[in-house]
Amino acid sequence: MSRYTVTSSDSRFDPDAVIGYDPPLRTFFLQAFPDESGDDLALWLGTNDREYETLAALLRHLQSK
Template identity: 80%
Template sequence: MSRYTITVTATGDERFDPDAVIGYDPPLRTFFLQAFPDETDDDLALWLGTSDREYETLDALHVAALAKGFDFMPLPVESSGSLAAHFATEADRPPHDGPLAALLRHLQSK
């Protein structure tokens, strides 16, 4: 799994999270974005990329973030290049098949 720190802003107000995380999750074969942790528990105001092949491009992830009222700063060239390379090497990975994968599919279908 690749993880990079990025700044995410909440559109329409002055909030920003300079410690947000963007990356690629090989088992789920998706890009993900996590931002704005709740100080009282483990919840996040923004967590995209939790399903199999949910966001297969950074552009799709960015569009989803915008649709939820969030935006993120452009990634540095070396980070976006590393993410693209990680995606390229992992994109053809077969889906996980086993008890844990079955449980995750079941939970996602609800």
């Protein structure tokens, strides 16, 4: 699994956010913004098999929000 720290100039910057690729699931993923109520993440994309087969697919999903 590859994991890279996300950098941004956005005001909602999360210094612990990561983006990467999960070979067993064959998907790109993004994890960010700890949930204030506990240890869960407020944003965790790419948890299903082949959910985002390309980085472009993941970015398109993020831009549509």
